[in-house]
Amino acid sequence: MRTAPQRAALLGAAIATIVTLPGLGIGTLWDNSETAYGEVAREVLLYHDPVVMHFNGTPWFVQPPLYFWLAALCAKLFGVTTFAMRLPAALATILMGALVGYAACRAAGIRAAIYAVVILSTNVMQVIVGRLAIMDALLDLCVAAAIFAFYEALQPEDWRLSLERRRTTSWYAGWIALAFGVLAKGPVALAVPFLVITGWVMWEARDGRVLTFPARREWLAGVVCFVAILAPWFVLLQLRVGGVGVAELIGHYSFGRYLGTIEGQSGPMWYYVPAIVLGFFPWIGFLPAAFVFALRSALDRDAALLRLSILWAVLPFLFFSFAQTKLPNYIALEIPALALLVALWFEQVSYGRERAWAIVSGLIVPLTLAAVIVAVIVFTQQHRFDATLAAIADDLRLLGLLMGGGAFLTLLFLLRAQWAARAPFALASATVGALLLIALVVEPHVEPFKPIPRLAAVVARERRLGDVVVIQGVAGGNALLFYTEPRIEMLPPAQDPRRALCSGARVFYVAPKDGMPPPSNGRKRRLIAVAGGDGLFLYEGNCSAD
DSSP, rough: OOOHHHHHHHHHHHHHHHHHHHHSSSOOOOTTHHHHHHHHHHHHHHTOOOOSEEEEEOOOOOOOOOHHHHHHHHHHHHHSSSHHHHHHHHHHHHHHHHHHHHHHHHOHHHHHHHHHHHHHTTTTHHHHHSSSSHHHHHHHHHHHHHHHHHHHHHHOOOOOOOOHHHHHHHHHHHHHHHHHHHHHTTTTHHHHHHHHHHHHHHHHHHOOOOOOOOOOHOOOOOOHHHHHHHHHHHHHHHHTTTTHHHHIIIIIIIIIISOOOTTOOOOOOGHHHHHHHHHTTGGGGGGOOOHHHHHHHTTTTTTTHHHHHHHHHHHHHHHHSSSSOOOOGGGGGGGGHHHHHHHHHHHHHTTTOOHHHHHHHHHHHHHHHHHHHHHHHHHHHHTTTTHHHHHHHHHHHHHHHHHHHHHHHHHHHHHSGGGGGGGGHHHHHHHHHHHHHHHIIHHHHHHHGOOHHHHHHHHHHHHOOOEEEESSSOOOHHHHHHTTSOOEEETEEEETOOGGSSSSSSSEEEEEESSSOOOOOGEEEEEEEEEEEEEEEESSOOOOOO
């Protein structure tokens, strides 16, 4: 018979599966991260090289290899498809649901665990990260596993769930999770658990709780596990390309990403405030009340999980706020902590406590919904997506009705003390319906507005040996590469294209369909396909001398 933590883990995995897998393979990959990472994974198979990653036929040292190995394996099993490229992230998200359910149940009981997995799997950030062909879901899983493992391994001797064998297993599991986290996305997988666990240990010590630290031999064994997992790939990479690969990966794209701006991805100190507001939707309305409750209750001797969750929410937020390179998905690794905070607060609400805060928070939910709708409209207008917005207007209205109905039911349940325990499930059910609508209906409606995959299909069909593919002046170079074959030439907008247009027996040239340059050096030029505002031109014939 399954224990309560095992049942919570299964429930967490089931909820994550419902919101992650349906429609995972619909449509094409989104440019530019999905297609870039998908291409690196595809080139693992093209070049039969799992040691040196390649992009566009060139060695590539931007990210560690774990996601690309897994995506290449999925592509080997299911073909080079959207589903295969996204499957590693989806599976990591499902495992995250199981992990949070199991850990929350062991530390706080089955009711808190149920709330935690429901909230975890039905917020925007968690769903986005779990449905994209990127490595963040793997990183988030490894970071959460390390934090939960060390949290359990360091508990006092009198902890009610403590067993020596389980404590030792958790200690080693934490080191293993750290190693796979580094293989997923580099040193950040060390930095975040170190910050959170060190802060938590200091807080516990300040309050007089005596934690149990492993013996020296267990420290050594943990480090050995960590090195044994990491060392083979790093050693092989060093032997293949020398120090340049590790220096580029760790120096430029890890520490350099924190200390400097990479690819123009910068932002102000408050960058992650709107990222959390939008990313933790629709639960963001409950977070202020949950955080205040956590701060009030953190001094209780038995509130170790609350203290851990507070630090897990705050310290990574500050850590990434000080980084010079910023992206919204960086903050996704603290979503489990936010889910725990809100879940532990909802547990109090279910017992008839926190009534005033619950009603105020219930009123905030529709306000956050209205703010998200306004933000979507403003974003689409600023980026000239009016045609896209018009195409999905009916879908958006249905989404608004779903979420509005869920917000209304949630408030109604919170207003009745005997129904308050059901409030999270009302909002979660509406959110699941909205997420499935987006995956199964909205995304197919948006697909025609992706021009590059359609042009790439023409290139893939017509391309011959010796032909060259060039793209200039339009977005989507990574998508053109993923849906054709390496190599392709990605020219800056200001560069003279004439040399590139004479570089092959024939040249496929993707550019704005209006305002393109004259035929290069006497070659014939034909417009052979149009998608959106982009055109595919074929240059052929002899080139005259420069």
